[in-house]
Ligand SMILES: Cc1cc2nc3c(=O)[nH]c(=O)nc-3n(C[C@H](O)[C@H](O)[C@H](O)COP(=O)(O)OP(=O)(O)OC[C@H]3O[C@@H](n4cnc5c(N)ncnc54)[C@H](O)[C@@H]3O)c2cc1C
């Protein structure tokens with residue numbers, strides 16, 4: 009257990025980070041120039057870290073598998089980013105953001121990390137605005153805010169429904185500026201397939217050039233992963249098609265512990281599945297819950313059109329069950345409530361696996377305000393709807409268009425049909441306060457690590473965490489390690505550890521290409537996704553999880569005996585890329601089920617049917633499970649559990665209550 | 668739900684690598700659902716090719732939500748296909764008819780060489796951004812965000828320009844393979860904002876120089892780029908860029 013030291017600095021919570029920053033050893037500029045850092049990932053976490061490290065003077069190499077760093081999955085984030093600015097004067101503060109995040113995470117996150125996150129949140133907004141990120145503004149020229157779930161203040165900054173795009177383009181421009189100055193070397197269409205560990209320290213990576221198929225060895229004094237989340241283990245998720253766990257899984261197999269893998273976030277408002285051809289699911293941002301009301305018919309199996317169901321025959325079940333937070337309860341609560349209604353037979357649409365998200369009431373309300381601004385204090389309904397629609401369009405236009413494109417329905421006229429879908433993974437590579445993994449010199453940032461969100465992430469907090477890690481945390485904490493590495497000369501990449509790692513990767517590739525089975529990689533991915541969704545999804549139980557573990561082990565054997573990977577190793581071969589990813593997803597899936605089985609409680613996104621209150625709410629067991637479950641890889645299907653106890657010194661642990 | 672009843676003939680550009688010459692190859696597809704996206708239809712094709720022991724078609728894609736800019740097919744002579752303001756990944760088969768023949772080719776431009784089949788190399792765009800598409804501000808130097816009020820109209824206009832997804836459809840559709848719409852969108856975003864002013868003229872000069880160096884063609888004002896841009900980026904941006912470029916020439920060296 010000695011390996012699991014979270015390295016949280018001593019002292020009072022609010023002073024820890026300030027003291028840390030002023031006492032962390034510094035590296036002088038001349039030494040920085042000879043220290044090389046590898047950053048894998050160019051999303052918010054990776055691009056911000058790579059740019060900032062280069063600005064500080066380190067030599068940086070940055071990798072991504074897309075054709076441009078600007079296309080990292082962060083680009084798709086819609087709704088917004090939190091920051092404790094209190095611009096709305098509604099009582100927000102660093103403490104409140106800290107408190108909301110710990111509570112939203114169902115008391116399964118580290119206090120010190122979360123407090124630091126809340127502290128730097130305000131700097132992120134300043135930084136992004138300085139870069140020219142066009143965040144939404146009010147007529148007075150100041151920044152606008154909206155509300156997100158799990159909070160009662162307005163602290164979410166946004167750029168229409170394209171916040172991730174604008175923030176990433178900001179980080180990307182900072183990164184490209186360093187590329188232009190020759191301080192970052194960018195490797196696009198490259199995939200990291202292993203980490204190289206020498207004398208117990210991370211010293212480089214093996215990457216495949218996806219165009220030529222060539223395997224490359226890259227040295228670094230330190231390696232940073234900002235490789236995103238693993239939601240695609242479910243096959244269908246809101247993640248981009250390429251999002252995967254491979255980088256994180258490879259380092260796990262080389263000694264980095266993997267923490268809380270079972271904590272997955274199922275987002276309540278996504279476009280429902282329309283058929284077997286479906287390749288991904290599309291999110292309808294949480295921000296829509298600001299202005300949309302969620303309901304199902306009060307009558308079972310009601311087949312009437314939404315517009316034909318009168319007001320008093322509608323069940324606004326979130327407002328009914330959670331009057332204090334209403335439609336803005338956290339995601340895990342909202343998702344389970346939707347599942348509960350659909351399972352009970354009140355679902356809508358042809359699949360019956362959907363609920364309505366209705367904008368009518370607020371459209372009318374906005375219309376009335378607009379009319380009144382224009383001097384019309386007694387507008388008719390049609391005028392209200394017309395003016396209100398324009399307001400809704402400005403706020404959410406791109407989301408409404410996307411919905412119309414995908415479903416062929418007009419959401420300005422009929423309510424959206426939505427259903428929960430896999431969206432985000434709170435679990436990930438275990439890191440200490442410095443964001444260092446259990447392999448010295450290997451760091452992990454953004455969605456790929458496990459820190460900050462506990463068992464459930466609040467909306468608009470992933471963008472905040474990714475940028476906090478990359479701009480403001482890692483660039484400091486990595487200094488504490490690198491300051492001790494100034495005497496380390498670059499290790500030549502013909503070192504046996506590099507050769508061995510490359511040979512391992514090559515052997516795996518040769519194996520894939522030689523199986524020559526009968527089923528495509530996607531075939532196995534879909535089957536894995538099905539097992540995970542049914543047995544390790546929104547609700548889990550002992551029996552299902554036990555079965556799932558067996559089924560996944562069988563699937564793994566079948567995959568390695570019968571997968572068909574066409575083409576060769578020395579060319580652009582997307583099927584080969586997918587084969588690596590799915591092979592790793594299968595192994596991860598097994599660990600997720602084992603973690604879910606071990607955690608005999610319900611908390612946040614992890615809902616064990618055996619552990620619920622009479623009202624169907626999640627029932628935690630703080631006595632026995634107030635710990636981070638960090639798993640050590642011990643060989644195929646073998647994982648050893650290490651526990652990091654969570655201590656709450658500043659927040660009183662309580663049952664979450666959104667009523 | 669899952670299977671539909673559309674039968675289609677696809678003519679798809681197949682090219683082994685950047686050095687080989689390619690050609691259009693015919694494929695028949697049946698039972699396509701109108702609810703499928705265009706790329707899901709390609710997934711079906713690829714699944715069939717793999718099962719038959721043939722090589723699947725390589726195409727770029729990632730988000731499948733119309734935001735990452737990765738997808739890039741030239742469909743029946745139009746980048747991103749027939750619908751306005753829609754990327755290939757957001758195009759759905761309900762936009763086609765049973766029995767249609769659909770021709771699918773890669774982006775074609777000197778600055779975007781084909782890598783394989785439908786995938787092209789758009790790294791020229793990154794290099795244009797690296798030449799000046801940023802505000803030179805290091806992390807940690809920013810003032811409080813609300814110390815700099817920006818009129819909503821300006822912020823909104825900057826946002827509209829910033830909505831460009833870097834897909835390259837504008838280049839692909841232009842007979843000169845000009846990148847003016849893409850480049851001007853970034854220049855406009857920063858020219859409209861106070862943060863972009865200090866480097867405004869320097870930026871336009873270096874980005875335009877890089878654009879020329881990459882081998883993009885000249886703009887002859889045909890407007891095809893605006894018509895095909897999936898994000899509705901306006902030609903006004905090109906006018907703004909041209910104005911700034913001209914002004915930059917008249918501004919003394921030190922100021923630039
Ligand atoms: C549809 C959607 C909407 C969202 N909306 C919001 C929102 O409104 N607010 C919010 O806070 N959060 C939101 N999120 C969550 C948030 O977007 C993500 O958690 C966050 O962007 C992750 O950033 P990241 O930098 O950690 O990883 P990513 O952006 O996923 O980047 C991963 C990077 O790693 C690279 N990479 C991965 N593996 C390898 C490898 N093996 N080799 C080389 N490179 C590799 C990729 O190329 C990429 O550059 C949303 C998520 C989704 C799916």
Ligand code: SF4
Nearest residue numbers: 831832834835837896
């Ligand atoms: S201007 Fe339009 S077409 Fe050109 S790259 Fe940007 S989004 Fe694509």
Ligand code: FES
Nearest residue numbers: 729731736738756
């Ligand atoms: S795949 Fe991302 S825009 Fe089409």
